[in-house]
Amino acid sequence: MANRRSFLQSALGITAGLFTTDKLLAEAPQSAAQKLKKRRMQGDRPAFNTPVVTPDIGDLPYTMDGDIKVFHLIAQVVEQRISPDKKIYAWGFNGSAPGPTIQVTQGDRVRVIFDNQLPEPSSIHWHGFEDQIQYDGEPGISQPPVKPGGRFVYEFDIHQEGTYFYHSHMAMQEMAGMLGTFIMHPKEPYKPHCDKDFAINLQEYAVLPNNTVPNTMNMEFNWLLLNGKAGPATTPLIVRLGDRVRVRFVNLGMDHHPMHIHGHTFYTTGTEGGRIPEVAWWPGNTVLVGVAQSRTVEFVANNPGDWMLHCHLPHHMMNQMSSNVGKMTRMPGMPAGVDMNTGMGMLQGTPGAPLGDDYGTSLGRGMGVGGTSDMATTNGPLSEPKAKEAMKAMQHGSGQDMPGMDMGGMQMGDMKADIAPNANDVPNFPQDAYMEGPMMSMDKMVDRPENYGLKPGWSQFMQGMMTFVRVLPPDKYDEVIAQMKQANRPNDPYSSVLNRG
């Protein structure tokens, strides 16, 4: 076994050190790739470190300086579309928030050149590293804060293995998006071998409607993200029926997230402290990923279908949800005699929104004795003609009724068919029908090869921390992979999978 493994490792160029992970298998001689395929079909899995795929994010490339892997990490403001209809300015690294995933192997010597392009001091903490104190990244404690335009060089001998992270050690910067995953592949590959290995960063932001900047002080999060995207903009995990799959969840936010998979039972095989010995793995379909923790799960994708993978907190399966706005939708129109903010239900004024006494009960946070702005009802509009009028552009999908407003690609469901005639008389209605009928479908707006073949209209039921594990039979799998290859996207997070065939 050891001989075969070392043969494969050298045949695949794995021990030689990789410049980017996608090169890892691209360098494999054709014969080795064919042998690999044959072995997979025979159920005989070679052991090697499968490169981790971080959907929607990708990897930080590196160069070699002698034996040292050198990464260049740049803190900067990043413009990020977290959903087709929502763009925010986060603070991240090298163009994304979370920052790109760093992948190294146990035994590596690693240098990270950190440049601060932010308008205030920062530093990077290497979460879980058994490193030297001068490289721990605590500003003012282990190192001077890195000033705007400044640089600091971190250097490590990697002797651990597992799923770690990097983040700003300034709390508000972390909440603005400054975090990323750091994978330490083991020197001796984990057994059993996994065919697919994914990383998913869990994050939340508070961004009020019509705002583009996360409010890092707000405790009421209305955008819940997987790798910087809210459903349905998340990119599914593409796996072949029969693959053994590893998913590494990383949580660097304000909430804990019970991550749940449909149709499969997984084993928790790792924490933020590395691999768990096999005798201590525990089965489940939900794993609670606490703040500052990572949880690694593994399962055999033996059940074909497009299976949900999501946080199970109900409010984390939603987008744009905010109690700071909302009164307007169930009224016949804007109330007369009030200013725009009041009319729209914006919380404002003394004693201050949203935590003031006046508004307490509306937000479910008061003493329960009533507030001046209590709302008789909860969510959205009920009259079909009104909603249709408000959403003309979306119905037609091209914005021709509302010049200058391109909502192209949205499709409305059939409201009449979906809502009971007596809906208005039912206590607590509406709940999930808050957009007046079914949510708008955004299939076209989030179209990508990984979504190929999903059931039409799927996107209206995906929000927040929701994605798919698409367990595809060989023919469907090949079809989707072919589409992904054809897309030929620069820095494709899936490139290591695509190169492997």
Ligand SMILES: [Cu+2]
């Ligand atoms: Cu959650």
